[in-house]
Amino acid sequence: MQNTVNQSIMPVTTKINNNGHLEIGGCDVVELAETYGTPLYVFDEETVRKCCQQYKEAFSSYSNVSTLFASKAFMTQAICAILKDEGFGLDVVSGGEIYTASSANFPMNRCYFNGNNKSSEELELALETGIGRITVDNFFEIDLLNSIAQSKNIQVDVILRITPGIECHTHEYIQTGHLDSKFGFDLTQVDEAIELIKERCPNLNLKGLHGHIGSQIFETYVYADLVEVIVAEFARIRDKFGITLEEMNLGGGLGVQYISEDDPPSIYEIAEVILTALRQNLVKYELPEPKIVVEPGRSIVSNAGVTLYTVGSSKQVPEGKKYVAVDGGMADNPRPAMYQAKYYGVVANKANEEAAETVTIAGRYCESGDILINDAELPETEPGDIICIYCTGAYNYSMSSNYNRVPRPAGIIVHDGQSDVIIKRETYQDLISLDVIPERLKKNNCHLV
Numbered sequence: 001m002q003n004t005v006n007q008s009i010m011p012v013t014t015k016i017n018n019n020g021h022l023e024i025g026g027c028d029v030v031e032l033a034e035t036y037g038t039p040l041y042v043f044d045e046e047t048v049r050k051c052c053q054q055y056k057e058a059f060s061s062y063s064n065v066s067t068l069f070a071s072k073a074f075m076t077q078a079i080c081a082i083l084k085d086e087g088f089g090l091d092v093v094s095g096g097e098i099y100t101a102s103s104a105n106f107p108m109n110r111c112y113f114n115g116n117n118k119s120s121e122e123l124e125l126a127l128e129t130g131i132g133r134i135t136v137d138n139f140f141e142i143d144l145l146n147s148i149a150q151s152k153n154i155q156v157d158v159i160l161r162i163t164p165g166i167e168c169h170t171h172e173y174i175q176t177g178h179l180d181s182k183f184g185f186d187l188t189q190v191d192e193a194i195e196l197i198k199e200r201c202p203n204l205n206l207k208g209l210h211g212h213i214g215s216q217i218f219e220t221y222v223y224a225d226l227v228e229v230i231v232a233e234f235a236r237i238r239d240k241f242g243i244t245l246e247e248m249n250l251g252g253g254l255g256v257q258y259i260s261e262d263d264p265p266s267i268y269e270i271a272e273v274i275l276t277a278l279r280q281n282l283v284k285y286e287l288p289e290p291k292i293v294v295e296p297g298r299s300i301v302s303n304a305g306v307t308l309y310t311v312g313s314s315k316q317v318p319e320g321k322k323y324v325a326v327d328g329g330m331a332d333n334p335r336p337a338m339y340q341a342k343y344y345g346v347v348a349n350k351a352n353e354e355a356a357e358t359v360t361i362a363g364r365y366c367e368s369g370d371i372l373i374n375d376a377e378l379p380e381t382e383p384g385d386i387i388c389i390y391c392t393g394a395y396n397y398s399m400s401s402n403y404n405r406v407p408r409p410a411g412i413i414v415h416d417g418q419s420d421v422i423i424k425r426e427t428y429q430d431l432i433s434l435d436v437i438p439e440r441l442k443k444n445n446c447h448l449v
């Protein structure tokens with residue numbers, strides 16, 4: 001079966017050019033660093049689009065499929081524009097994501113609103129923008145959403161998020177489908193949730209079920225298990241309540257290759273496992289074909305993104321490691337510190353030089369745990385070298401912070417030799433723009449600029 005974008009560490013357009021520099025999207029990466037500064041998030045448009053097209057193609061043998069992008073992985077107005085163009089919808093999880101999508105003129109009827117503690121303000125915003133579905137997560141939310149919908153006199157299409165009881169072998173912080181997860185209804189609570197909707201929530205239309213089992217998943221069989229659990233629930237609900245549900249949302253979760261040891265399945269393999277399990281179980285339970293929805297995040301954007309850093313200081317520990325420090329780290333990429341995530345990096349201005357040393361690439365933040373890569377094999381590095389860390393398109397910018405009061409990096413998109421800013425670099429002025437000094441503290445000792 002053909003390989004897909006999530007199975008290769010690098011963006012699809014990655015090359016080494018005649019200057020011996022790394023090239024992505026037809027742009028010399030060293031020139032990008034000079035033009036836009038570092039740290040710099042770089043996204044390859046062709047990789048994102050190719051991945052979207054691979055998802056569409058992989059599910060094309062089934063007539064009723066919606067592909068969404070889980071925008072928590074990377075959310076900006078520009079990515080919304082690309083996904084809209086590729087015919088994707090969005091899985092959104094906050095007022096901020098809803099606001100970003102609607103400000104980018106994204107068709108909001110293609111958006112699903114997920115989350116375990118949505119506020120009334122967020123639910124109201126979702127309904128005002130004409131969101132396609134709300135994925136209800138708990139009993140409190142059923143009541144809350146119904147009362148908001150009643151006050152607006154509108155009908156809302158909902159799906160119930162269930163905890164399917166499937167454990168996948170990923171980091172425990174990104175497992176979500178096991179039984180004591182904070183997300184969704186336990187299977188033993190589904191009937192009560194349906195009764196509540198049927199009997200006391202005239203403004204909610206129950207359309208289907210949602211199950212998401214985790215992230216950075218390499219096993220395919222867990223998706224077959226998920227399909228089986230959901231189809232069995234559809235049959236049980238039909239038999240008990242006489243309701244034929246129309247839609248099953250299988251979440252996201254497909255893993256990507258961060259380092260050469262990672263061996264994720266292709267998008268085609270996952271689709272085949274899902275569709276085979278679906279067809280078998282629909283026959284077994286004598287159910288009509290429902291609409292299926294998938295909402296990958298990481299696998300759409302991770303491999304399209306790289307982060308560029310400039311080398312500054314270095315330190316050789318006597319008889320120990322060599323640390324090479326760069327101008328970013330855990331605030332622009334918290335994953336190594338949070339999940340012990342591993343990455344692969346190269347020196348972009350020495351892209352065709354052999355590795356000459358094993359170094360630890362350290363961030364600039366005031367935490368010993370701020371290490372981007374342990375034991376990186378690099379050509380000899382010197383201050384001013386540009387380090388490119390691959391596969392940083394997902395859960396990097398979206399999880400970034402201003403720790404140590406460092407402005408967030410800029411983000412650009414590259415395509416056919418052209419580069420464009422999609423996220424402006426933050427300034428010191430941006431950092432203080434929301435600070436307020438109360439009048440009574442100004443009098444004495446604050447010398448303000």
Ligand SMILES: Cc1ncc(COP(=O)(O)O)c(C=O)c1O
Nearest residue numbers: 070212215216252253296297298
């Ligand atoms: C409900 C839901 N859907 C989709 C996703 C996207 O997962 P991934 O980025 O692993 O594809 C997540 C991420 O945790 C999620 O919680």
